[in-house]
Structure formats: structure tokens, C-alpha cells
Amino acid sequence: MRLRWVLFTATLLAVWPAAAREKSDVLVMRNGDRLTCEIKSLTADTLYIKLDYALGTISVDWFKVDHLESNQLFLVKTQNGEVYTGKLSLPKAEGERPVALDIIEPDGPEVQIDRTRVTQIDQSFERFWHRFNGSIGLGATYSKANQTGQYSLSSDVEYPRERWAASASYNSNLTSNSGASTSTRNQIYASAYRLLRWNNWYYTGFAGFLQSTEQSISLQSTFGGGIGRYLVNTNRTSIMLAGGFAFQRINYQQETLVAPSQDVTSAWINSQVKLLQFDRTSLNVNASLLPALSDPGRVQFNMNAAYYIKIYSKLKFNISFYGAWDNRPPPSFSGSDYGTTVGVDWTFGNR
Numbered sequence: 001m002r003l004r005w006v007l008f009t010a011t012l013l014a015v016w017p018a019a020a021r022e023k024s025d026v027l028v029m030r031n032g033d034r035l036t037c038e039i040k041s042l043t044a045d046t047l048y049i050k051l052d053y054a055l056g057t058i059s060v061d062w063f064k065v066d067h068l069e070s071n072q073l074f075l076v077k078t079q080n081g082e083v084y085t086g087k088l089s090l091p092k093a094e095g096e097r098p099v100a101l102d103i104i105e106p107d108g109p110e111v112q113i114d115r116t117r118v119t120q121i122d123q124s125f126e127r128f129w130h131r132f133n134g135s136i137g138l139g140a141t142y143s144k145a146n147q148t149g150q151y152s153l154s155s156d157v158e159y160p161r162e163r164w165a166a167s168a169s170y171n172s173n174l175t176s177n178s179g180a181s182t183s184t185r186n187q188i189y190a191s192a193y194r195l196l197r198w199n200n201w202y203y204t205g206f207a208g209f210l211q212s213t214e215q216s217i218s219l220q221s222t223f224g225g226g227i228g229r230y231l232v233n234t235n236r237t238s239i240m241l242a243g244g245f246a247f248q249r250i251n252y253q254q255e256t257l258v259a260p261s262q263d264v265t266s267a268w269i270n271s272q273v274k275l276l277q278f279d280r281t282s283l284n285v286n287a288s289l290l291p292a293l294s295d296p297g298r299v300q301f302n303m304n305a306a307y308y309i310k311i312y313s314k315l316k317f318n319i320s321f322y323g324a325w326d327n328r329p330p331p332s333f334s335g336s337d338y339g340t341t342v343g344v345d346w347t348f349g350n351r
Contacts, residue, residue: 021123023052025070027060028092039070039088042121044236044276056313059279062115062235067092073124075162076103079117079233081200083162085124090115119235122160132349133158137318139343147178152341154320158349164194171304171322173341183213185322185337193228200230204242214337215324218253222246224268238274243267246290252330259330264298266290282308298328308345316345 023038027049040048040057047060068090076084086105100112125131134157142149156169168190175183191206205225210217226244233239246268252259268290275283285305292298306320323338 021072023050025049025068025072027068028066029060030064030066039068039072039074039121040123042118042235044278044282046279047121061278065090073106074103075120075122075124075160076101076113076118077120078113079119079235081195081230081233083195084111084113085162086111088121119233119238124162131159131161133160133347134349135316135345135347137343137345139318139320139341141342148175149177150175150341152320152343154343154345164192166190166192173322173339175339181213184211185213185339186211187322196227200233201227202229202242203227204244210324212324212337215326215329215334216252216254216259218251220248220250222248224266226268226270228270236276238272240270240272242270245293248290252333254333257332259333262330263294264290264292265294266292266300280310284308295328298326300327301325311344314347316347318343318345 021038023036025037025039027035027037029035035049035051037049037051040050042048042062045062047062047065048057049060050057068088070088072087073085074088076086076088084103084105086103089102089104091102099115101115101118103111103113105111134155137152137154139152140150151174153172154170156167158165158167169188171187173185188209189206191204193202193204195202203225206223208222210220224244224246226242228240228242231239231241246266248264248266250262250264268288270286270288273283273285283305285303287303288301290300292300301324303321303323306318308316308318310316320341321338324336326335329335
């Protein structure tokens with residue numbers, strides 16, 4: 001699939017111009033340590049910073065920061081779905097620890113937010129290329145006993161803005177076995193969402209493309225969208241639920257048999273779960289249920305899950321699971337394809 005190389009190349013281009021701000025932000029820790037640094041991001045109660053005299057990104061416990069000052073622009077997200085853009089200040093309060101984060105918006109008033117309600121902080125750049133976040137992953141396994149080799153390649157890129165975000169991902173798996181045909185699976189998924197006026201509500205649209213040797217799918221194209229809500233939105237846990245409609249065109253082809261293309265209109269129910277632990281591990285799960293409206297009784301279910309363990313700086317070890325199930329495929333065609341991969345990921349941007 002040529003499209004996979006286009007997406008992978010685009011990811012590399014997004015990485016290439018990665019920007020570095022001047023290290024003029026000031027942190028003062030509760031033990032009195034003073035750090036002049038570059039604040040990168042905040043996730044799962046972990047503040048990521050870069051120092052002139054240290055390699056890589058340093059992780060700092062958010063609640064051990066006594067006060068901070070920065071004249072750079074950041075995107076700040078809260079538990080109730082509010083999003084702000086501005087300079088940051090965590091002023092030192094006399095006689096007590098500061099509990100409010102001040103956000104000085106460029107064209108608006110100063111806003112104060114309880115620091116415990118802040119779920120995410122990201123750098124905000126003026127230049128287009130500098131706004132991308134993402135990762136690139138590789139994996140491989142080999143068994144001499146049956147001469148089986150499995151290889152995986154993955155990449156994803158995200159473009160976050162104040163009230164909306166867009167993302168794209170690519171996953172490829174190849175399995176070769178002595179005496180059997182090579183099996184491949186390639187999946188491309190792109191989506192975008194925009195926050196609504198109501199707290200934690202959003203609307204979203206997506207497009208997905210799947211090729212699977214196991215299911216004899218030469219190309220499955222899926223387009224859809226709907227409305228969703230953050231059910232849980234804290235600095236360690238995010239649970240999103242969305243519902244809407246989707247349209248699919250599925251082309252089947254085996255070596256000796258070709259089935260007619262199928263057009264399927266379905267309801268769409270999607271759930272995304274993210275669990276984070278201080279600078280160590282994270283779990284991402286994305287699952288979709290598609291009950292067919294044009295073919296009552298037919299149901300498809302798709303899931304992708306990944307568990308990450310930090311190795312060093314931006315390098316992570318991951319265990320991933322993918323699966324696709326269809327309870328009513330064409331006769332003699334497989335209705336499922338699933339598997340696991342193990343590999344390493346390198347992240348870029350604010351991740």
C-alpha cells in the first residue's frame with residue numbers, strides 16, 4: 001500500500017523540524033531548588049522540563065512545585081473541559097502553599113484555576129510544523145522452531161489546538177511462516193474532533209482503511225462521525241464515549257474467489273480509555289461497535305490496545321493488541337483477525 005509510506009513519510013517530516021524554545025521558564029521546588037528550564041508539558045501529575053545542562057526530558061512531580069513563572073504560551077485543559085491559552089504563573093503565597101494556577105491570556109483577562117483540576121498542559125507554537133506530537137514504533141519476533149517471523153511498524157501524529165484536534169495513525173503487521181503464505185494487515189485511521197460549548201461534549205468525524213489477509217479483505221473503507229462526551233476527564237484517567245453513524249465499503253478477495261463488494265450502513269459506538277501513571281506506564285484502548293442498519297443482525301467490533309512502559313526519556317517499550325470481528329462475513333471467508341505485537345516506540349513533540 002503506497003498510502004502507508006505516504007503517512008509514514010509525513011510523520012518523519014513532522015519530526016524533522018521539532019522546535020526548542022529558549023530555556024527561560026523558572027521553577028521553584030518545595031525543597032527550595034530553583035530550576036531555569038523549558039517547560040514542555042504536563043500529563044498525569046508529571047511536569048516535563050528540559051535543562052541546558054541535562055540530556056533528554058526531566059520528569060517533575062507537579063505537586064512538588066512550589067511556584068513557577070513562564071512568559072511562553074501554553075494550552076491548558078481542565079477536568080470540566082475548559083481550554084485556555086496563555087502564559088503561566090503559579091505564584092508563591094505567603095504562609096501557605098499555592099493552590100491556583102494563573103493563566104494570562106494574550107487578549108483576555110487573567111484566569112485562576114485550581115491546580116488539582118488541571119489535566120493537561122502543552123506548549124503552544126505559532127509555527128505550523130512545531131505543533132505536532134506523535135510516535136514511531138518498530139517490533140519484531142522470530143521463532144527458529146517453525147521459522148516464523150513477525151514484524152510490525154506503527155506511527156501516529158497529532159495536531160492539537162485550543163478547541164479542536166486532528167490525528168492520524170498507521171499500523172502494519174507482517175507474518176511469514178515456512179511452508180505458508182505471508183500474512184499482512186495494514187490499517188490507517190484518521191480523525192478529528194471539536195469541543196462544543198457544553199463542558200466535555202464534542203463532535204467528531206473519522207475515516208479508516210483496512211487490509212487484512214486473514215479476513216481476505218483487500219480494502220475496507222469506513223467513514224463516519226457523531227457526538228461524544230468525556231465521561232471521566234482527570235489528570236490520570238480519560239474515558240470518552242461517542243455515538244453516531246458510519247458507512248462501509250468492503251472489498252473481499254481470496255486467491256481463488258472474489259466476493260462482491262459490500263456497502264454497509266451502521267450505527268457507530270466508540271469508546272476510548274487512557275490510563276496514566278506518573279512518568280512510568282500508560283494504557284490506551286480504542287474500541288468500536290458497528291451494528292449494521294442496512295443488514296440487520298450483522299455486527300462488527302474493532303479494538304486496538306497498547307500498554308507502554310518508559311525505558312528512557314522518549315523511548316518506550318510497548319505491548320499491543322489488535323482485533324477485528326464480523327459475525328456475518330461472506331461464505332467461506334474468515335470473520336475475525338486478531339494478534340499481539342511487542343516493540344519499542346520513540347515519541348516526539350510534547351509526548
